[in-house]
Amino acid sequence: LREIMLHYPAMRQWFDLVDGAFADHARALLPSQVIFPPPGHGAEGDGLWRMDIGPEAIFAANQAVASLYSEIGLRSDMLVGHSTGEYSALYAAGVTRRDDTAQLQAEMRALNEAYEAMEREGVIASGALIAVGAVPGEALKERLAARDDVYLAMDNCPNQMVVAAYNDD
Numbered sequence: 001l002r003e004i005m006l007h008y009p010a011m012r013q014w015f016d017l018v019d020g021a022f023a024d025h026a027r028a029l030l031p032s033q034v035i036f037p038p039p040g041h042g043a044e045g046d047g048l049w050r051m052d053i054g055p056e057a058i059f060a061a062n063q064a065v066a067s068l069y070s071e072i073g074l075r076s077d078m079l080v081g082h083s084t085g086e087y088s089a090l091y092a093a094g095v096t097r098r099d100d101t102a103q104l105q106a107e108m109r110a111l112n113e114a115y116e117a118m119e120r121e122g123v124i125a126s127g128a129l130i131a132v133g134a135v136p137g138e139a140l141k142e143r144l145a146a147r148d149d150v151y152l153a154m155d156n157c158p159n160q161m162v163v164a165a166y167n168d169d
Helices: 010-019 032-037 054-071 083-094 101-120 137-145
Strands: 125-131 152-155 162-168
Touching: 010 032, 010 054, 010 101, 032 054, 032 083, 054 083, 054 101, 137 152
Parallel strands: none
Antiparallel strands: 125 162, 152 162
16 A cells, blocks of 8 residues: 555545544553564564454555545445454444544544453463365355364355464463
8 A cells, every 4th residue: 555645645535533532541552663663663564463453454455445446436336344344334334433533532442442452351361363264164164164263253154264273382
């Protein structure tokens, strides 16, 4: 998005809005820095895997692209999202739209605070997810049924499932 945002400043406004919700956050990492990391601050996209910041960065990027589409006159008949993208699709479709920027920022911060509270309380499992495709779903389910350390986390579609392995640490 970096290059195209130079030509469409309205896209940058989404990162500014989401960054504004977390400007004083203790993690000291803004959603825009996940997508556009400052030099010497890790690889681009490292934070996308973190549940405390990835969804916020993805939301900003998705809304930036939606604003670009609007600016160049593209109109959709339908919007759908997958996983974190569902929030973006609902917002872009007007289902969860907020006219008050401060309210939207407060809601983002509240969701983040709820996640952090659950993480502190130890109710969020730690582990790894991997998307598995090109494997017959029934064969994968049979193999998972024989294990007690790997689980089916998401059955996304006939050609992709997500498997989870949890850390006991």
